[in-house]
Amino acid sequence: MKKKRENAALGAVQEDVSMLPDSQAASSDATMVSGAKTARAGISAGMSDVEASVGEVRRARRANTSSVGETTGGASIRAAPSVPEVAEILVRRYGPWPDESAGPVIEQLVWFLLSTRTTVENCETAYTALRSAFSNWDEVAEAKEEELYGPLRPAGLYRARAKNLHAALSAIRERFGAVSLEALRAWPDDECESFLLSLPGVGLKVAHCVMSFGLARPVLAVDSHIWRVTRRLGWHNFQGETPSRRGADHLGALMPAGFDVLSLHVNLIRLGREACPSGEPRCGACPLGSICPKIGTEGSDP
Ligand code: SF4
Numbered sequence: 001m002k003k004k005r006e007n008a009a010l011g012a013v014q015e016d017v018s019m020l021p022d023s024q025a026a027s028s029d030a031t032m033v034s035g036a037k038t039a040r041a042g043i044s045a046g047m048s049d050v051e052a053s054v055g056e057v058r059r060a061r062r063a064n065t066s067s068v069g070e071t072t073g074g075a076s077i078r079a080a081p082s083v084p085e086v087a088e089i090l091v092r093r094y095g096p097w098p099d100e101s102a103g104p105v106i107e108q109l110v111w112f113l114l115s116t117r118t119t120v121e122n123c124e125t126a127y128t129a130l131r132s133a134f135s136n137w138d139e140v141a142e143a144k145e146e147e148l149y150g151p152l153r154p155a156g157l158y159r160a161r162a163k164n165l166h167a168a169l170s171a172i173r174e175r176f177g178a179v180s181l182e183a184l185r186a187w188p189d190d191e192c193e194s195f196l197l198s199l200p201g202v203g204l205k206v207a208h209c210v211m212s213f214g215l216a217r218p219v220l221a222v223d224s225h226i227w228r229v230t231r232r233l234g235w236h237n238f239q240g241e242t243p244s245r246r247g248a249d250h251l252g253a254l255m256p257a258g259f260d261v262l263s264l265h266v267n268l269i270r271l272g273r274e275a276c277p278s279g280e281p282r283c284g285a286c287p288l289g290s291i292c293p294k295i296g297t298e299g300s301d302p
Contacts, residue, residue: 051300080234081291083254090267093287097263105181106137106172108214111195112206113165115238118155126155137179141169164201171199181214191216218261222248225272226265232276234293241278 042226102108110130115123129151134140140148148162155161175195184192192215196207207223220226223242230236230251238247255261275286279298283289 025201042046046085078291078293080293081288083235083256083259085291086233086288087260087264087267089291090271091263094267094270096260097266104211105184105210105214106179108210109168109181109202109206110137110165112209113168113201114152114155114161116206117157122154122156126152129154138173141166141173141179151226167200168202184215190217192217203243205243208248212262218255218259220248220252220255220261221265222251223269224278225269227270228278229272229276232281232292232295232297233288234295
């Protein structure tokens with residue numbers, strides 16, 4: 001429960017995930033050591049797929065260096081830092097995500113479904129009420145949809161939540177004979193993602209959060225914080241406030257094999273909240289200030 005609470009506190013899925021298109025993260029075969037090169041290559045490759053909004057930045061990215069700026073018209077523009085070097089700095093600042101079991105996968109799914117478009121406190125109240133009202137998840141699936149209204153009311157949008165949750169748990173029960181997702185632990189990533197995305201109310205971010213937190217898969221669940229911060233870092237140049245499938249795929253492909261993706265996910269969200277919000281970034285107080293190209297920001301250099 002503590003971990004679930006923190007998951008939501010980090011804003012992992014406090015948005016309308018139904019807005020997200022499907023996505024599948026990929027990972028390279030590189031080792032951690034060569035992962036930096038792979039990540040940088042991935043960044044450059046990804047950039048060729050999308051329109052660059054700032055020409056100078058484009059040239060800086062093509063320079064493909066992580067710490068040396070390129071002087072363009074008197075302005076020093078840094079290239080995108082590698083995934084491992086960003087991750088290392090963030091772990092020093094915030095620490096790694098604890099390597100411990102998250103408990104039953106179904107609990108992760110329910111939690112993340114309830115955590116969309118509400119506060120952490122309201123999500124937790126609804127989750128606790130749901131657990132108190134029913135002795136197990138099969139009971140929830142067997143209950144009438146209306147019986148879920150009361151427990152889910154604190155989270156808001158309770159009718160829609162009840163409908164999606166009831167339908168999702170029923171679909172799981174039909175598929176596995178019980179409301180359990182433990183079978184997914186033996187499934188390959190792509191099949192896990194496909195099945196989760198087939199469930200009512202489950203979008204890309206919820207699916208990836210379940211895979212990441214619940215199944216310990218190296219999948220980067222991309223929320224709006226990560227989407228914004230990674231764009232400023234130069235890891236992608238996809239536009240818009242909402243992560244796209246292509247964008248999530250691109251970011252997922254930057255993760256080196258064997259990489260601690262979950263810690264990076266959590267720490268990027270922490271950074272997004274602490275130093276790099278959607279408004280004016282506080283680069284002077286940011287641990288990435290010396291290596292971040294600060295793309296799309298103005299006058300934020302420390
Ligand atoms: S706060 Fe500034 S330095 Fe830090 S990630 Fe955001 S744009 Fe980069």
